[in-house]
Amino acid sequence: MQLYNKLSAKERAELIDKAGEDRLTLSFYKYAKIGNPEIFRNHLFLAWDQLEVLGRIYVAHEGINAQLSVPAKKFNEFKAFIDDINFLENVRLNIAVEQDAKSFLKLKVKVRPKIVADGLNDTSFDVTNKGVHVDAETFNQLIEDPNTVLVDMRNHYESEIGHFKNAITPDVDTFRDSLDIIEEDLKDHKEDKKLVMYCTGGIRCEKASAYYKHKGFKNVFQLEGGIIEYTRQVNEKALENKFLGKNFVFDHRRSERISDDVISNCHQCGKACDTHVNCANEACHLLFIQCEECSKAMDTCCSTECQDINALPIETQRELRKGSHNSNKIFKKGRSEKLKYKA
Template sequence: MAVLHNRVSNQELKQRLMEETFNRTTISFYQYFPIQNPQEFRDFLYRHLQALNAFGRIYIAKEGINAQMSVPEENYTDFQKFIHSIEGLQDLRLNIAVDDDGKSFWVLKVKLREKIVADGIDDPSFSMQNKGKYVNAVQMNHLLEDPSTIVLDMRNHYEYEVGHFENAVEIPSDTFRDQLSMAVDMLKDTTADKNIVMYCTGGIRCEKASAWMLHKGFKNVFHLEGGIINYAQQTKKEKLDSKFIGKNFVFDNRLGERITEDVIAHCHQCGKPCDTHTNCKNDGCHLLFIQCEDCAKTYAGCCSQECKETLDMPIERQKEIRKGVENGQNIFNKSKVRLRPRLEEIRKHNA
């Protein structure tokens, strides 16, 4: 029986990826559709994708599939045929990455989840069958020019910070489940003639959010088909003005893809214009933050002088310091709430 999970270390897999002599294409896709036996479907996918030398991260739940992947260019046609041969995925749109170096993933992981997007919804009457109207890039631009349009960004703060649509409203929470209830509350006094347009990275969050808004009684609800990724591809192909400015944060090794040349964020350490995300090199921290090249040299890729000093210690001493530290939500949380106090501390130290 074939092994249906990886048994090789991440370090070796990354090395193999860097040594590949062929090109890879980074793809993302999702679909809300009923899966009766998620475990069986998971194993079926793993076998076929492994045979195609595909890497990536895929979540399977009874409500559907959510995937971000990379596939060798020579296998892309076979990959496309395979995905479209699956019942429920025949007309699935595959989002091709905008700014791709082919080094987005180095291992294949197919995991089971309760939901493909954690939403906190426990209302049995809620259904994804009734969702907002899709809009393409042309329609999105027209809606953005309409003064009766409200644009909601359904992403987290660290995504919004480096790039967003003009006049988009940021929902001040860093969990999707909280954003759903906050969006309803924020727009509770909105008049019926307003257009509510929602967007996210690839479409999966804003599609569910649009269904939730309709469920809560809102009328003119739209969501951007294929999210920012598809919008960027369409604007490039059809030579449209991009109303999205800056960088699109992505959840793989690239941490972002350039949409326009605008740099709207700032280095969290010196305040210089910069939109390059990185994780603190101290293994006991790994804070996600924005760092310019100069600060990367000064702090050796760390978020603070304290982490740099830890990084300079012998490995065994670093392990001792990390022992007993809970490497969970508080350390790896990328939220604005977690980030701001930490960065204030950094700035005071640098003053």
């Protein structure tokens, strides 16, 4: 019984090219009580591997958080499968704004303590006592209200390339970091202001809205389906788009363009740019914003030091990496003293 990937990302990419078929990138989440996440995880992997589903899925006792790439011709079969799971029946599927057949190249279904790393003690408050979910049209009306405080629940590298007009964008590295900062900044407005939140697909706001209600905020709202669903509704209903720039996404695409506005800059030269790359030096792999000119000049590296290492033979690079375990604790996304123009 196969419960893991047998193909490398390169091999999978070659198969996708050879097939020449459309794939759909989508995401969904659901908070639900899962008794045995490991059994559920295996059930999903076996079924989705047969359907040629690729993606990154987290399963926990509290639910599921999935970002997927599904063969377009097998979408109905995929939908029937998840609808047959009691707590996932008719779950909202956020279809990507921009499609890419190679958005994911492996199927990874992982059991985690939580489906979003929020660092919260969920037993201390009622996680089901959520804020009011609003659609795109109501959201647009709410954020024009002078009594509304609009908060971006994403991290700095996400909001840097795109956010809603007049939104508060905390300069944080993690979702957990933002919770206390926002509460402190808005502590005097728990009753007289409307707290309106948004994130990529809605999952972070789902937990945050319950947390802030527990902390005494009286009027808490969240954008249903996040930026992805907002964009779909704006296009479908011809609503005014109040989002500026790109929506950061967690797959090989890295972002989806929502408006023509470019609100960020190249971290190396300062030129207007909103293209994220990872440093080509595998020992670094820093996520940062780089324009085409700097990419060519720096060989897609974040610094001359990394450029020098990246020019070494692959075997030499591997020797240099031995014994080192890089993580976001060391190489935080978009943060480095080498990046002269990081906002």
